[in-house]
Amino acid sequence: MTNLPLPMLSLIALIPIAIVMLFLVVLRWPAKKAMPLAYGVTVIIAFVVWSTPIGQISAASIHGLVTAVNLLFIVFGAILLLNTLKACGDIHAIRQGFVDISPDRRVQAVIIAWLFGSFIEGAAGFGAPAAIAAPLLVAIGFPAMAAVVVALIIQSTPVSFGAVGTPILVGVNTGLSGQPEVLALVESLGMSYETYLKVIGVSVATFHGIVGTFVPLVMVALMTKYFGKNRSFREGLAIWKYALFAGLAFTLPSNLLARLLGPEFPSLLGALIGLCLVVPATKAGLFQPKKNWSFPDEGEWESEWKGELQVDSHDHESKVSGAHLFKAWSPYLIVACLLVITRTVKPVKAFITSDSMTVGWADIFGSGISTKSQPLYLPGFIFLVTVVLCYAIFRMNGDQIKRSLRESGNTLLGAASALVFAVPMVQVFINSKSDQLAQMPIVLADGISSLFGSLWPLVAPTVGGIGAFIAGSNTISNMLFSFFQFSMAQKIGATESVVVALQAVGGAAGNMICVHNVVFASATVGLLGKEGSVIRKTLLPMLGYSLFAGGLGLLYMNGFGANVGTVVVLLFTCLLVWLIAQGVKAEKDELASSSDT
Numbered sequence: 001m002t003n004l005p006l007p008m009l010s011l012i013a014l015i016p017i018a019i020v021m022l023f024l025v026v027l028r029w030p031a032k033k034a035m036p037l038a039y040g041v042t043v044i045i046a047f048v049v050w051s052t053p054i055g056q057i058s059a060a061s062i063h064g065l066v067t068a069v070n071l072l073f074i075v076f077g078a079i080l081l082l083n084t085l086k087a088c089g090d091i092h093a094i095r096q097g098f099v100d101i102s103p104d105r106r107v108q109a110v111i112i113a114w115l116f117g118s119f120i121e122g123a124a125g126f127g128a129p130a131a132i133a134a135p136l137l138v139a140i141g142f143p144a145m146a147a148v149v150v151a152l153i154i155q156s157t158p159v160s161f162g163a164v165g166t167p168i169l170v171g172v173n174t175g176l177s178g179q180p181e182v183l184a185l186v187e188s189l190g191m192s193y194e195t196y197l198k199v200i201g202v203s204v205a206t207f208h209g210i211v212g213t214f215v216p217l218v219m220v221a222l223m224t225k226y227f228g229k230n231r232s233f234r235e236g237l238a239i240w241k242y243a244l245f246a247g248l249a250f251t252l253p254s255n256l257l258a259r260l261l262g263p264e265f266p267s268l269l270g271a272l273i274g275l276c277l278v279v280p281a282t283k284a285g286l287f288q289p290k291k292n293w294s295f296p297d298e299g300e301w302e303s304e305w306k307g308e309l310q311v312d313s314h315d316h317e318s319k320v321s322g323a324h325l326f327k328a329w330s331p332y333l334i335v336a337c338l339l340v341i342t343r344t345v346k347p348v349k350a351f352i353t354s355d356s357m358t359v360g361w362a363d364i365f366g367s368g369i370s371t372k373s374q375p376l377y378l379p380g381f382i383f384l385v386t387v388v389l390c391y392a393i394f395r396m397n398g399d400q401i402k403r404s405l406r407e408s409g410n411t412l413l414g415a416a417s418a419l420v421f422a423v424p425m426v427q428v429f430i431n432s433k434s435d436q437l438a439q440m441p442i443v444l445a446d447g448i449s450s451l452f453g454s455l456w457p458l459v460a461p462t463v464g465g466i467g468a469f470i471a472g473s474n475t476i477s478n479m480l481f482s483f484f485q486f487s488m489a490q491k492i493g494a495t496e497s498v499v500v501a502l503q504a505v506g507g508a509a510g511n512m513i514c515v516h517n518v519v520f521a522s523a524t525v526g527l528l529g530k531e532g533s534v535i536r537k538t539l540l541p542m543l544g545y546s547l548f549a550g551g552l553g554l555l556y557m558n559g560f561g562a563n564v565g566t567v568v569v570l571l572f573t574c575l576l577v578w579l580i581a582q583g584v585k586a587e588k589d590e591l592a593s594s595s596d597t
Helices: 006-026 031-048 054-088 091-101 105-123 128-139 144-153 159-176 180-189 193-212 215-227 233-237 240-261 266-283 322-344 346-352 379-393 398-430 440-471 474-492 496-512 515-524 531-558 564-596
Strands: 359-361 371-373
Touching: 006 031, 006 440, 006 531, 031 054, 031 398, 031 515, 031 531, 054 091, 054 128, 054 322, 054 371, 054 379, 054 398, 054 515, 091 105, 091 128, 091 266, 091 322, 105 128, 105 144, 105 159, 105 215, 105 240, 105 266, 105 322, 128 144, 128 322, 128 515, 144 215, 144 496, 144 515, 144 531, 159 193, 159 266, 159 322, 159 474, 159 496, 180 193, 180 474, 193 240, 193 496, 193 531, 215 233, 215 240, 215 531, 215 564, 233 564, 240 266, 240 564, 322 346, 322 379, 398 440, 398 515, 440 474, 440 496, 440 531, 440 564, 474 496, 496 531, 515 531, 531 564
Parallel strands: none
Antiparallel strands: 359 371
């Protein structure tokens, strides 16, 4: 069957993705049922059509299982930390602390998901932002599905520079390094390969800086539409000034840091600068509407919104002292500090990632596929260390500890049933290369490229997003497709660094919908079984992000004029202007309503 034409092979390669979308998103099967089916279909296609050796399929599956265990370790640590704070009662102080900053749920989503989540992404990656932000939002009174959706939507702009630049320094670097065509271009430009990698990073920051500035606005608009009592976009758009301010407070420093320091720090330090700007401005009441917004009363929530993670929202403190608030927040501060130390202090990082601290299996079954786990480097270990410190900080008793462990273990079992099939399915898909055919993602991308020709920059981010959706990682998507994108750029006469940057941008946006992240985030709030509904809500912003970036890339290549790039950018510009105009009207309506009351 390897003699089939490229269009037919591309359609066959699309089947595993179509299976996931059909059963998980359209038919809304729970992931624990949809992913075993997708895994089985992927194995059959790899063996029958791609002629992938059975040993290679088995090795890829084993690598997937090890990766799934790593993810479950992170899930368990994140849930245990929150359940520990629940058991000792100090989660209520955190809730009240946010109320003291602003009782407006839109503002809370921006601070926790957009800024704090971006900071955690910059430090750790690994899906840690959703694992921390989603349960924290539930703890302060968000519906579980709302918490997951907003936590996933921000898994876009900061992701390309997440985990201290890993998607660029490892993902793009692995895809391009050693390729003769890349080395020849770098030499012709009179720069080093390291400088060229930084040029790509600057282009990535530029695209994210333009598109990402609007993420908080879109996030709150979707939140009020999906989870508000009135199901209104305009209620979210009413805080347009605040949302754009928060967007710029992150994207401007991030862009500057990419130019000055390289790919390691744009998300980490950019988000920290953003927090330092936005939180004081929020306390001062700047850029905010007069009328606060909240979700309907809990009794009016739809059943789909609710997860198994429950926090008593009625037992709260009317006033929290600064010392008490600091104590309550100390676990998350410890997590943030440990993440930064283990990622940026070279001797510490070298020790916890050394061979003696790594468990692995090289060249599984002679397939060339290797797998490993570095338990001390995973965020899950940092969560566990923090939990142990919490036992002392909050002087917890045995019953409180047992209760938190039991609740966390029950949630872990639910996540395991989905991840142990989802991740192996991904690994079989991306390790399906045989003597006759390239791996399925590359064949699929080849088929797409034949349809678009000179318009390739428009769809380059979407290909990156598909890679992240499949692989569950911007880094792996960049590994798979960076050289492919480079080659496509040379084929159509586009600037290679820009097209590779579009790949990285789209790979970041793909994190909004990738099955790993959705199962991962859902597990932390007990929302398992509703993953398809989550993806339905994050698919539109993911596609919008990718197409806007692609339009900007095409505009860069062709300039303003009678071309597709100009049309796409103008359409998105008009849409954003219209959204802001709606926000202005909604803000005036809220102001008039407040005056009447």
